[in-house]
Amino acid sequence: MNAAHNPRIGVLALQGDVREHLAALADAGAEPATVRRPSELADVDGLVIPGGESTTMSNLLGVLDLYDPLRERLAAGMPAYGSCAGMIMLATTILDTRPDARHLDALDITVRRNAFGRQVESFETDLQFRGVTDRAGDPPMRAVFIRAPWVESITPDVQVLARVPEGPAKDRIVAVRQNNVLATSFHPEVTGDRRVHRYFVEMVRESGV
Numbered sequence: 001m002n003a004a005h006n007p008r009i010g011v012l013a014l015q016g017d018v019r020e021h022l023a024a025l026a027d028a029g030a031e032p033a034t035v036r037r038p039s040e041l042a043d044v045d046g047l048v049i050p051g052g053e054s055t056t057m058s059n060l061l062g063v064l065d066l067y068d069p070l071r072e073r074l075a076a077g078m079p080a081y082g083s084c085a086g087m088i089m090l091a092t093t094i095l096d097t098r099p100d101a102r103h104l105d106a107l108d109i110t111v112r113r114n115a116f117g118r119q120v121e122s123f124e125t126d127l128q129f130r131g132v133t134d135r136a137g138d139p140p141m142r143a144v145f146i147r148a149p150w151v152e153s154i155t156p157d158v159q160v161l162a163r164v165p166e167g168p169a170k171d172r173i174v175a176v177r178q179n180n181v182l183a184t185s186f187h188p189e190v191t192g193d194r195r196v197h198r199y200f201v202e203m204v205r206e207s208g209v
């Protein structure tokens, strides 16, 4: 695999906003590919796990024989980016989930599902994103949350990239990175702002996996 110029980045295509991520990755300079089987997973330099329903995704991973190969590639350092349900899938500890839901243990965070409350199922805000909005003149990032999780706690190996700037959930952590794994509670693929996808494409290039 040659990740130097145009990394091949998969989107786990079991459910959720797969098309939007494929388009965002193409805009961000990657060669996008859908991943539904182990052979397709073996062929990518990095993987996006989109939003959807983490308990359903957990089931489908098992049914399609993707769970073990995906854990193995993550353990070997394959870069991954999870948004919303994807963040939940990547986490080591999940609060408010079903006891039989399986996850990928690639990110040392405790994440709470549907954390923003059922009344406020979805909302938008502008936030600062470390490494993306921190140069003078960079506009803030529009973040769209849909029945989103938040990160309840992290270990020292995890870098906080974004927090909720205001309101009842002020300061809750909503974007993190640990080595080659990136996760956001929100959905950058729906706004047309490609900066998070460019950040991830750059991670994949740098990893050279």
Ligand SMILES: NC(=O)CC[C@H](N)C(=O)O
Residues within 6 Å of the ligand: 050, 051, 052, 053, 054, 055, 083, 084, 085, 086, 088, 113, 114, 146, 147, 148, 149
């Ligand atoms: N937009 C989303 O991905 C929502 C995540 C969903 N609430 C879950 O728990 O999996």
